[in-house]
Amino acid sequence: MKVEGKHFRTIWVNEDGWSVDLIDQRWLPHEFRVETVRTVAGIATAICDMWVRGAPLIGVAAAYGVAMRMREDPCDAALDAVWEELHATRPTAINLRWALDEMRNLLRPLPPGERAAAAYRRAAEIADEDVELNRSIGRHGLNIIRRIARGKKPGEPVNILTHCNAGWLATVDYGTATAPIYLAVEEGIPVHVYVDETRPRNQGAHLTAWEMAGHGVPHTLIVDNAGGHLMQRGKVDMVIVGTDRTTAQGDVCNKIGTYLKALAAHDNGVPFYVALPSPTIDWTVRDGVKEIPIEERSEDEVSLVWGRDTEGRIRQVRIAPQTTPAGNPAFDVTPARLVTGLITERGVTEASAEGLAKLFPERARTA
Ligand code: MRU
Numbered sequence: 001m002k003v004e005g006k007h008f009r010t011i012w013v014n015e016d017g018w019s020v021d022l023i024d025q026r027w028l029p030h031e032f033r034v035e036t037v038r039t040v041a042g043i044a045t046a047i048c049d050m051w052v053r054g055a056p057l058i059g060v061a062a063a064y065g066v067a068m069r070m071r072e073d074p075c076d077a078a079l080d081a082v083w084e085e086l087h088a089t090r091p092t093a094i095n096l097r098w099a100l101d102e103m104r105n106l107l108r109p110l111p112p113g114e115r116a117a118a119a120y121r122r123a124a125e126i127a128d129e130d131v132e133l134n135r136s137i138g139r140h141g142l143n144i145i146r147r148i149a150r151g152k153k154p155g156e157p158v159n160i161l162t163h164c165n166a167g168w169l170a171t172v173d174y175g176t177a178t179a180p181i182y183l184a185v186e187e188g189i190p191v192h193v194y195v196d197e198t199r200p201r202n203q204g205a206h207l208t209a210w211e212m213a214g215h216g217v218p219h220t221l222i223v224d225n226a227g228g229h230l231m232q233r234g235k236v237d238m239v240i241v242g243t244d245r246t247t248a249q250g251d252v253c254n255k256i257g258t259y260l261k262a263l264a265a266h267d268n269g270v271p272f273y274v275a276l277p278s279p280t281i282d283w284t285v286r287d288g289v290k291e292i293p294i295e296e297r298s299e300d301e302v303s304l305v306w307g308r309d310t311e312g313r314i315r316q317v318r319i320a321p322q323t324t325p326a327g328n329p330a331f332d333v334t335p336a337r338l339v340t341g342l343i344t345e346r347g348v349t350e351a352s353a354e355g356l357a358k359l360f361p362e363r364a365r366t367a
Helices: 040-048 054-073 076-087 094-107 111-150 179-186 204-214 224-231 258-268 352-360 361-366
Strands: 011-013 020-024 033-037 158-162 192-197 217-223 238-241 245-247 254-257 272-274 304-308 314-318 333-335 340-342 346-350
Touching: 011 054, 011 254, 020 040, 020 054, 040 346, 054 094, 054 111, 076 094, 094 111, 111 158, 111 179, 111 238, 111 272, 111 340, 111 346, 158 179, 158 224, 179 192, 192 204, 192 224, 204 217, 217 224, 224 258, 238 254, 238 258, 254 258, 254 304, 258 304, 258 333, 304 333, 340 352, 346 352, 346 361, 352 361
Parallel strands: 158 192, 158 238, 192 217, 238 272, 272 340
Antiparallel strands: 011 020, 020 033, 245 254, 254 333, 304 314, 340 346
């Protein structure tokens, strides 16, 4: 997508053919910074410390990490070690494991001398595929927005609520939940987006609001607790969120707080959609609520808040007593029964084993 008129993806390989540049999201919306990463340790830090985040993007970053290691040392032991090292960075988004498996399965049968080049090729393909998957998600999701728009008075916007950032910054480009929104805007459909701030890290306030502002999408930032009230007052036509891992039964794991939005949507008859590319489906887990590992992050993310002060300095401030302990589960699971539909690259389906198996018969059979 464009930043000040220039097209950017979130990650790309430099002219040297092996180091990568990535948008360092920690500084947005205040500063747009690009970092160069040259080592596997650098990729691991970028994922752990959330310079890059969002399920599809961390998968792509990890794929480039594997390629970097193969350039230094293409032996089998190095391949296994880099898989472990990068897999340990974040536990919840399944795209990370998916990308690491893709890389290892491709590279293992190759002679070591061919591994580095093949790894960079496959990492670039995974990045390009992500863009295509998101475009397709966008087209399918657009049909839903069109349908809602047809029931509106001329000029009246379709009001969409979203949580966290499942935008282009969470992917290589376009985003998952935002792809239908961007296409609707391109088509001239009036939309308005309620952006949940998404405590504790404020991905909504920092990233989604920045994306919406940058692309001229009318939007309003709301506190996480406002969604239920707005739904009761009929101010939300649909919810679209992304996901870090969706089970074959349609349970949806996403940023903490998504479940509460789904409950409020269900109670108020507001359609609740989840946008996801197929690498986000975990075909192995049976019960999402019990089995998906939920990342527990630092207490500091809850007790300290980042912002820019009136003198223009980006800094953290403490919002709780120094001695108060904080808990920080980063994700929750929304049971399939609360999900109106899954928007995938192959179309929209109900959140159920049957629905997903119909769209992805080849995966469902082997799971
Ligand atoms: O902790 P984050 O910022 O990586 O969490 C991101 C999300 O929860 C997104 O909604 C999810 O990864 C989907 S991204 C297309």
